[in-house]
Amino acid sequence: MKRNINLISGILLISLVLAGCAKKQATKQEEIVKPELTAEQPVTPPAEEKKPEVKIDFSTVYFGFDSYSIEETSVSLLTEAAKLLRSYPQVAVRLEGHCDERGTTEYNLALGEKRSVAVRDYLVNLGVERSRLATVSFGKEKPADLGHNEISWAKNRRVEFVVEKK
Template sequence: MTIRKTTAMIAAITMLAVGACSKKAPETLPPAPAGTDAGSDSGIGNAVIPGSQQDFIANVSSDRIYFDFDQYNVDAEDQATLRSQAEWLQRNPNVRVTLEGHADERGTRDYNLALGERRANAAKNYLASLGIDPSRIQVISYGKERPAELGSNEAAWAKNRRAVTVVIGQ
């Protein structure tokens, strides 16, 4: 057998072996985690659990605020959004949240991580000024690593310069 034929046989066997190992979708899905709505009628229909992320989204004006290029100041529109969030947090005093800071793709990774943190802290400080206990608010920055909108244009960048409030539990 020549080297060329041996190499071709090894390649064919490898492709067959890899193809045979590919995962197939299960016929039935595992049950949903406890405390979640798996879509079945459990007597409460599609009721939103008080204090959950779904409750938060349903009852605040928005879960996010947006920033201008290279800025982290909370403007009047952001203040209105954060007042809405603060009212919800006051009605749910046991809920804790994480404020996620984000930046657009321009700038270095380190610079955008720092900018995202300043944005999240600006939102946290405003919520604290409205009477929300700062110990209920964690801050994390993702910089440019988790864009909300893909694209290299002003419309995409504007949606990526944000701070997002996420309910993490009670």
């Protein structure tokens, strides 16, 4: 039942977004499922993207603290990624920007966005169509490494490639 509601609301949302694209703002009403205060339901992770049949691996791009500039060490990696994307024109990717836990939530959301945009712009400059590169920021919400030291933090300041279409 809940799933149905989610599905319907999802469709509603999408259609509204499509309708509202020109106006930039979409507004909608939706019933919220009133939560039960008692039982804590086990959390199911959001549905994973379907893995494409063509196996394409992209390496993650890493960044410095509070930085969104592409480092020298990422250049060859991004060149490879661009080559892959140019040879598989049917592939679209979502660039997910992340930050380490040091930093405030809202600023990190903006920082993650800056990072994913930096990677996108670099790939566009390498000849990949902008329309195939979506950007999204998770700020510090989804760390790759749960540790609280420089090694973990360095692993979390990143942009991950997620293949959306093949």
